[in-house]
Amino acid sequence: MDRMMGLINLDQEYHVFNELTYFRNNASIPFAGRYRLIDFALSNMTNSGMEEVAVFVRHKYRSLLDHLGSGESWDLDRRHGGLFILPPDWNDPSDRSRGDLSFFHNNRDYFNRGKANHVLVSGSQFIANTDYKEAFSQHLETDADVTVIYTPVDEIRPEHQAYFRIEEGEDARVIGITNDEQNPNVFTGVYIIKKDLLMEIVNYCIAYHKENLFADGIKDQLHELDVRAYKYDGYHAFINTIESFYRENMKLLTEENFINLFAKPFIRTKASSNPPVKYQAQALVNHSIIANGCIVNGQVENSILFRGVEVSDHSTIKNSIIMQRCKIEEDVYLENVILDKDVHVKKGQRIIGTSDKPYVVAKRQIV
Amino acid sequence: MDRMMGLINLDQEYHVFNELTYFRNNASIPFAGRYRLIDFALSNMTNSGMEEVAVFVRHKYRSLLDHLGSGESWDLDRRHGGLFILPPDWNDPSDRSRGDLSFFHNNRDYFNRGKANHVLVSGSQFIANTDYKEAFSQHLETDADVTVIYTPVDEIRPEHQAYFRIEEGEDARVIGITNDEQNPNVFTGVYIIKKDLLMEIVNYCIAYHKENLFADGIKDQLHELDVRAYKYDGYHAFINTIESFYRENMKLLTEENFINLFAKPFIRTKASSNPPVKYQAQALVNHSIIANGCIVNGQVENSILFRGVEVSDHSTIKNSIIMQRCKIEEDVYLENVILDKDVHVKKGQRIIGTSDKPYVVAKRQIV
Amino acid sequence: MKECVGMLLAGGEGKRLGLLTNENAKPAVPFGGKYRIIDFTLSNCANSSIQTLGVLTQYSPINLNQHIGNGKAWDMDRRNGGVTMLSPATGKHGGDWYSGTADAIYQNIHFIDQYDPKYVLIISGDHIYQMNYQSVLAQHKATNADATISVIEVPWEDASRFGILNTTETLEIYEFEEKPANPQSNLASMGIYIFTWETLREFLIEDATDPDSSHDFGKDIIPAMLGQDKRLFAYLFTEYWKDVGTIQSYWEATMDLLDEDSGSPLSVAREDRSKQIYTNEANFPPQYIGGTGRVTNSFINTGCFIYGDVSNSVLFRNVLVKQHASIHQSILHPGVTIGENVVLERVIVMENTEVPDGVQVYATKHAEPLVLNQENIREHFSEMEGMN
């Protein structure tokens, strides 16, 4: 029986998040009121029926460990398969591998052990609510070595720069994987590959001192392999900068986008035990996404409040993203602002950023 | 209500295990047929009613992560409290802490959050089946700042060298923590400390550029603190060298020792789904500890077989430790040997070590 | 051995809750925007470190079983102990319906014995309150009591509607009176007991053989204990406590949640982490408040979309309130859809009900709040049509 396992490779993800990644890796960045970026990749995998998911982590993954726990929230707390967090292991004296190859090298047993014969590889920065079953069917029908998933973008923006572009020929064959900035067919970083082939490519890359599995082992070997393309054209976002992070959060305040991303099957995240949102007498909330545990007694417009935020009376929050457990005292005015977790804004403060460049406050500050 | 949490600090543990720790840290070394060293510290904590245990890990902890999983085997898969693996986190630009202090520094929130007001700190190399409730009662009754647990040893051996010795005065007061090699009162590495005080000592150590919480913050501050001693005199072992590892395994083949260490409440370990041991027609087994999943058709004397070992007919195993899934073909003779996991011994081999220095084969070798 | 085993009586049918208990056992009725009634008692157990709990049901209600599951939400998925559902059928060849509260415990003596506890806590699953049972246990031990009964002071004029305990100044109980005409005390039993198991066990066995007994704690076991000079003490509870046995009290308890001075659980939980309320968490997206939404003095749960006016109300998950709708002093259960121009006041709308555009339903101030479901909404609608 053909089965896929998931692999979320967080090594070598390109990101410019400044304050937001001082203490966490990019996969753990909060998004859309109650999620972390990794929830999308992970939920898409489990919603596609995968029962086994590995995550390659290198740096700053303590908050990620805490978020993922036993994998229970994604139904991945299994005796067989389930969720495996694979940190690097530098202690093999015979290890010559580099870059993300060292993860594969050090976890070879893990890959050999599982039941799946195909691997779906993903990063954490392509955000969508999608089901990979259809892509997998195409992968099996065409008997492709590799099926890369791309999405056509309406407008080429800076966050797309980091991604390869896909040139598709007949029968979905990939005839080019390029850095052509004019090509709107952006590779999502998601691809399906035969597991045996993956391990072969790993061996090749290590033998030839390569550092990047996809770039060196697949892109540069394109003509040796049967690589096909699968087009995803649903709602999506690429998030790898503060600007794209802010813009994509704001886009969700349009109902249509919100409903597109949060259709069933739902994206799953770690459960919390927050009570429902409490709106008090002075609350005036419009066009906003509010997570449980908030207490709102001020004006909130076109903004996102994460879990447990308190907004006191006579305060106004506009076009802003307020992360977990921030406390906004009375008479505060915030516009085009991102507050990371646990920020405390004192009475009477005014903070105004621009819509291109929001003002960011790192976590646990008192301002 | 007074509560203890557990902390297993694997940083700075002294060990000389050679082959056995190429690919794992010392806490993950297999012991007594189905356990890993860390199972003893962890089970003693949960058997004492602790509901929250943190583990500081620095290197080679992948196999430890795999072993501990969600903590379920120790009933530590809890929403509140439970098991936390705390790897180091090197990314705080303001971090001036060194040695094991950096773990405390980086996980300050974690310690502040929990419900416990006392912390029991332990390593993984003191092996016993004990209940810390009595030591905790003494700690509370004497209102001590710190209660150190020591054990008197019959014979001072090389493995005791790495441990401080305790000099006890009146009312269980500790009047000296020394390196006096003639003192048989060996510190077990286990102590109970008030949580608030622990965090104060952490601050002090970091401020003064210290590297070792116990040596710098407690031993050297002995006269500033109310430190008491608690004597444990049950069955125990200190394991930090191949020699002590071998000797302590062999000691368990004496029924009395086996029963002392494996009395109720049992030491818990990760569950596996191995079938019962299968003894075949030619089996001749005496004075041995055999774990489930083994298939035995040869002679096994005074030895320990871990899970899933196969011993073929006309083979003899004497005074040896054979770890998980080793395969011993026909006509093999092993004496005073340690085989790490997955070793395959071919037909007709003879390997003989000495009782002082067993012959060790690293994992996955074919010999 | 476990020091204290909990036994939660969750068998109440809750007939006085009318439609709300038509499809649901009373403890499983939704309450407080995301909880079920029994969550408050289960959370008390979690917050009191009661980790071995038998839940007694009169039958084996599938939604209650599924809600509690393995008890993980309350950290009761323990290797030894944890939560066990005990229906009368859990015997070798099935058993009899429990004939009273004491009989329910009697029929599960073997369950309790396997943990060899020193104490047994007996509670029920249909009250809204936050109590640390360890405090009761501490008093029970300190007084060396055979039984400790939690009590609450009720207004003197209401005392004759309760089971009243007459005590000495040290709170030692010398008499129990069920609904006394002339109450001598206003300390009403809350139905929360701690017994020393050895003593209770004897009384249960004796009571079981008495053909005249109704096998009830209040009516039979407590009087019998008093008759034999056992030590019984009252534990005085002074915080928020509410029985949600009727539509009116269910609605009032919900309105209490919105009043931050009422001391009701959600406000307390916010201030005090040791009093949090836990439930089996669903996984819905956060709520979306549209451009035309207006929400004040309300609790709103995940998955809601609000385009209308909501005030002094509690909305469970996945509720849609369309434009120009106005919801006041109402409770909307999960999955409710409110059409445009709907007006509701003092109304409880049951799970998954669709309220069509333009429907207006009010309960007047002193009347019992109205309960709407998909069936009776049509009646209200056609009545209204008739009126116009």
Added chain:
Amino acid sequence: MKECVGMLLAGGEGKRLGLLTNENAKPAVPFGGKYRIIDFTLSNCANSSIQTLGVLTQYSPINLNQHIGNGKAWDMDRRNGGVTMLSPATGKHGGDWYSGTADAIYQNIHFIDQYDPKYVLIISGDHIYQMNYQSVLAQHKATNADATISVIEVPWEDASRFGILNTTETLEIYEFEEKPANPQSNLASMGIYIFTWETLREFLIEDATDPDSSHDFGKDIIPAMLGQDKRLFAYLFTEYWKDVGTIQSYWEATMDLLDEDSGSPLSVAREDRSKQIYTNEANFPPQYIGGTGRVTNSFINTGCFIYGDVSNSVLFRNVLVKQHASIHQSILHPGVTIGENVVLERVIVMENTEVPDGVQVYATKHAEPLVLNQENIREHFSEMEGMN
């Protein structure tokens, strides 16, 4: 939506297992050194990715409930689906005892419907075998069948003791005969069915209204389907399969485990990871074989201490065999203690029994093996005393 929901009939009392089922439901009887009989079927489900399973019991046996728990051992602790215990009392106000296998499924139509499955797998919990139900399902789909019944070839001379399916060469079933006097086929039904749910659902509803029906799959549903020209196929199973319905067959199936050529599950599981057997793991120390122990041709579980002679036997956890004892062709359940100089042959000793020093109990070669528990051991002992 789930493609296939499993329904496991675990209600058998197992009367022919005598003492073994006195305190235990048949599926919960210990088997194979560390398992219970039902583990083999549950492991088949785990190995076949059947992750939504209803377990139907006639009552709600507490040891079976505790053994299965939340299904974690078989990876069935799933958020959506997983394992659900279904006793007849799982209705609004309890229900009737199931009157037949088909009635048991009929009474749980709502349970199945909530997963909206295309297929339903019906199995029972009292056979020892390893089958991948996905292979049956694959054949079911390939033949576009309404029902697929697993069959095993039995010796022709035994065929009249079974439910026999008469098929065409393509294994399409045209007739079902319960214990035919003159069998036309030796394909016996194993009681393992896959049905297309939509079809089965109709037949169940129709059957439920038939006052003359015994509500049994073999006797009623299958003949009714054949009568209406539905497509029914046999799935031919050729591996190890054993009914453990009697003491004799229970003992034989145990002895099969020791015979590596019998194809019985434990040997197969060792070679093939996809056929492992899972159970709720206990946490005992490894076994200790003393200086005087001698063990051959046996399975021994954790926690045992062996100082005597053990051959051709299966020992469950925590068994102590003292010096000079001799155990042959016997089965010792958990916690058994065998005294010095005890001799047992062809004996089954039940949980926690202490066999005093010097007791000798044999069953002769052709007699049914003897079952010992703490009560009847005394009789054997005093008989023996009388003999000396």
